[in-house]
Amino acid sequence: MNANLTSLFWKGFSVSSCTEMTSDTLLIRLQPLTSRPPCCRGCHRSTLHIHDTSLRRVRERELLNWKVWLDVPVRRLRCSSCGIMTEKIDWLPERQRYTATLSAWVESLVRLLPIKHVASLTGLHWHTIKNIDYRRMLREVREPQRHTLRRLMMDEFALFKGHRYATVVVDADTQQVLWVGEGRSRAAFRPFFTWLGAEGCAAIESVAMDMNTAFDLEVREHCPQAQVVYDLFHVVAKFGREVIDRVRVDQANQLRENPKSRRVIKRSRWLLLRNPENLPEGHDVRLSELLEANQPLNTVYVMKTALKELWYAPNEQEASQRWAEWYKQSQESGIKALKQFAEKLKGYVGGIIASAAHRLNTSVLEGMNNKIKVIKRMAYGYRDNDYFFLKIKAAFPGKMR
Numbered sequence: 289m290n291a292n293l294t295s296l297f298w299k300g301f302s303v304s305s306c307t308e309m310t311s312d313t314l315l316i317r318l319q320p321l322t323s324r325p326p327c328c329r330g331c332h333r334s335t336l337h338i339h340d341t342s343l344r345r346v347r348e349r350e351l352l353n354w355k356v357w358l359d360v361p362v363r364r365l366r367c368s369s370c371g372i373m374t375e376k377i378d379w380l381p382e383r384q385r386y387t388a389t390l391s392a393w394v395e396s397l398v399r400l401l402p403i404k405h406v407a408s409l410t411g412l413h414w415h416t417i418k419n420i421d422y423r424r425m426l427r428e429v430r431e432p433q434r435h436t437l438r439r440l441m442m443d444e445f446a447l448f449k450g451h452r453y454a455t456v457v458v459d460a461d462t463q464q465v466l467w468v469g470e471g472r473s474r475a476a477f478r479p480f481f482t483w484l485g486a487e488g489c490a491a492i493e494s495v496a497m498d499m500n501t502a503f504d505l506e507v508r509e510h511c512p513q514a515q516v517v518y519d520l521f522h523v524v525a526k527f528g529r530e531v532i533d534r535v536r537v538d539q540a541n542q543l544r545e546n547p548k549s550r551r552v553i554k555r556s557r558w559l560l561l562r563n564p565e566n567l568p569e570g571h572d573v574r575l576s577e578l579l580e581a582n583q584p585l586n587t588v589y590v591m592k593t594a595l596k597e598l599w600y601a602p603n604e605q606e607a608s609q610r611w612a613e614w615y616k617q618s619q620e621s622g623i624k625a626l627k628q629f630a631e632k633l634k635g636y637v638g639g640i641i642a643s644a645a646h647r648l649n650t651s652v653l654e655g656m657n658n659k660i661k662v663i664k665r666m667a668y669g670y671r672d673n674d675y676f677f678l679k680i681k682a683a684f685p686g687k688m689r
């Protein structure tokens with residue numbers, strides 16, 4: 289087959305000339321094929337009545353080693369039903385300075401690479417890349433359905449420049465991100481409940497969240513029937529920071545005259561905080577040696593494992609017994625940080641025990657936390673919350689029910 293390259297690229301046009309603009313840039317001038325009458329953008333009917341023609345210069349995807357600009361004569365037509373209308377060109381979106389082929393290429397790159405890298409690969413301005421990505425997401429992100437929501441998860445995360453936060457609400461059943469907004473006060477995420485509406489609020493059965501946030505008060509106001517559940521991921525992370533880290537630092541400090549053991553303990557943070565089943569081979573031996581040599585570290589490590597068991601209790605009664613035992617052991621441990629943590633947890637214990645009856649897979653929250661960090665890195669260079677939030681929604685489109 290004797291394929292005509294240009295007709296594969298630019299339907300309805302042929303190349304009239306090609307010149308080198310610079311040593312790595314081509315300017316390709318196109319001309320409309322006379323064999324194909326143009327189509328009206330409004331009604332898609334073809335017509336031979338041409339009102340006028342104007343030249344548009346647009347960026348095309350690279351051709352071998354060449355950057356490519358196109359000069360495209362675009363016709364305005366006198367359509368019998370629409371009046372004066374621009375012609376429809378499949379590969380050239382209206383009012384854009386690049387072709388559909390180029391934007392599809394950028395769309396696939398920007399899913400994989402930071403915008404900065406896509407900019408240097410394509411030679412396009414980061415602003416152009418961001419706009420292409422933004423339009424892709426507006427097209428793809430679907431509006432969540434209010435009436436099917438039963439179980440929610442709420443979380444907060446830090447925005448680009450520390451100290452400022454945003455709130456995210458997730459459907460626990462499909463893992464779709466439903467809503468993202470700036471701030472973490474009650475007023476900041478009230479718009480979510482407004483969007484959900486009275487009927488939607490009344491259908492909510494449970495909401496998982498971190499302790500010590502403004503979420504629970506607002507949930508109790510709008511969804512008084514819903515059970516607030518404190519999720520394992522946040523509680524265990526807090527235990528790591530407030531108990532394990534504290535004890536580790538204290539123990540290291542007591543070993544000033546023994547630099548070798550001190551170094552082992554100081555460097556054990558990762559070993560202690562990681563899930564044991566995720567430790568690489570050989571590290572489990574290091575962990576057991578460390579725990580054997582240090583009683584307080586061993587105690588808090590065992591208590592961390594026991595703490596997690598509260599969430600895996602088969603029913604609320606069992607969860608409640610496990611809690612009583614855990615609390616008793618923490619008070620008898622003689623470890624100050626552990627006792628304090630247990631005291632604090634006491635105020636939230638209802639929401640922990642309830643998780644035995646309202647099982648929510650909060651590992652999603654952990655995954656989301658990590659993904660948000662990645663998105664932040666990829667979109668580095670922007671301080672545009674609209675774009676950032678839309679990226680989060682696009683990353684969590686939700687699974688089918």
Ligand SMILES: [Zn+2]
Pocket residue numbers: 328329330331332333367368369370371373
């Ligand atoms: Zn028309």
